[in-house]
Amino acid sequence: MGDVGAFRANASSNVGLANRARGIKANPEAIPSGMHKAGEFFWIERDRLSSTPASGQWTPLESTAFEALSPASQQTVRNLLWFTQGDATATKAIGSLLSQGKLSVKDRSGVSLLDRLGALTTSPLDSGIDRGKFLKELISQLNDPMLVTQGNRSTCAAAVVQYLAIKAEPADYVAMVAGLVSPNGQAQLPNGQKIKRDGATALDGSGRSSVDQVVQNSLMEYATGGFNSNTGRNEDSTLGLTATRFDQLVEGVMNAPYQTVLIGSDKDLTQAQAIAKMKEATARGTTVPVGLDWKSGGHKILVQGFDQGLVYYYNPWGRIESMAEREFSSRIHNASFR
Structure with missing residues (x-):
């Protein structure tokens, strides 16, 4: 990196x-x-x-x-x-x-x-x-969204959506957070649907802030309907979010249409087509959530821009990183466009 x-x-x-x-x-x-x-x-x-x-x-x-x-x-x-x-x-x-x-x-x-x-x-x-x-x-974190981190939990997709919300709709984000930390733990998302706090509010040893813990666990529960905040797994023992579940999550929080497409020679878009579309989006100031093949599994990141053969992205480990465009292209699994 x-x-x-x-x-x-x-x-x-x-x-x-x-x-x-x-x-x-x-x-x-x-x-x-x-x-x-x-x-x-x-x-x-x-x-x-x-x-x-x-x-x-x-x-x-x-x-x-x-x-x-x-x-x-x-x-x-x-x-x-x-x-x-x-x-x-x-x-x-x-x-x-x-x-x-x-x-x-x-x-x-x-x-x-x-x-x-x-x-x-x-x-x-x-x-x-x-x-x-x-x-x-x-x-x-409202001033610096890169403070958002997933810690040691499989909540990278939720952290990416959290980052998006802070950047684009900070007042709506705080309204949601306020509901989640209230005694009844309920809030209304911008799309009108309800979201409930998932898990305890006491720190769980995940390395996240109390804000990140409450928000990410609740977003994962909203998207899956069966997230276990203690194990970080869904009710079917899987990790992370499918494309369909990610669309549900990001559209609920951002109240805007997103379409997640699969990337590959026999998929919705080829790698070259996906990169071209990402460059168009970031050139007009729109960040792009992307799922990458990452070691033994997948990892959701947020593409910020391209410069001199490098792709710059927010990694929900709490930092901006860069990767050579060639390597990045070979690891793209899916991308979500507005």
Whole structure:
């Protein structure tokens, strides 16, 4: 696997987290002096957080974006910042999301990403969820989806769909996540169908964040109807998702039509045809989920682009990788196009 070099810098310019600084360590579940609760809202006295939060950690552009918010939205940001104290990555992520305008993106119900995140600071959560830790993880991955990882579970397809949702529909993604970590563990997907939390919320030793564990296990259960979160296998003991099940999953989460085609000389598309179609898609800014022959089994990745004979893709092990186009072509099993 090659170095990602300049490609990653161009494709994911938002992932650089500079000017890291230590925050104040605090218990995120407690309400300290200087922080008050009224109804469903927290507010923090100005001797706790300045009118422009994260001074020294945010760029002038990020601070300016904060100042342009309404007073209510500024307070929501302060509430989020209180939960990210001590985590420079999450604190910086809030500023980055602000300056890019992502916190104002709305879901299909007209609720902004900022308001969806703000609701998670006070809404009831399943007893196995650490609110502060969960918010830090969620905010960080919204700013950098490459933090999404499958760990040691066979949830690569679910992780790819999770990545897609964060990039394309972050507010809808957070709405789904909020439902999954609520006490009843239910949410509505963008296509209108219901999804239920699968498995425990306590960390399972898979090496995933609590966000990834809850989301991926639930997506796999939605797609298969019989996913065992303890073993990582489906009810028929198989691993991963078939083409039909993957289409069901990605269409449910993205609320958009996808078609998964098999690749080969006697299949839906030849390798050359598939590569050409991927190049067309990525040239217009559309990533392509692809199933590759991978060691003794298959592996789902997300093609980002092509450059000088290399294919760049998101690997749900939590990184961007590259592979020679010739080798990549020989290993393609299927691809999903919008």
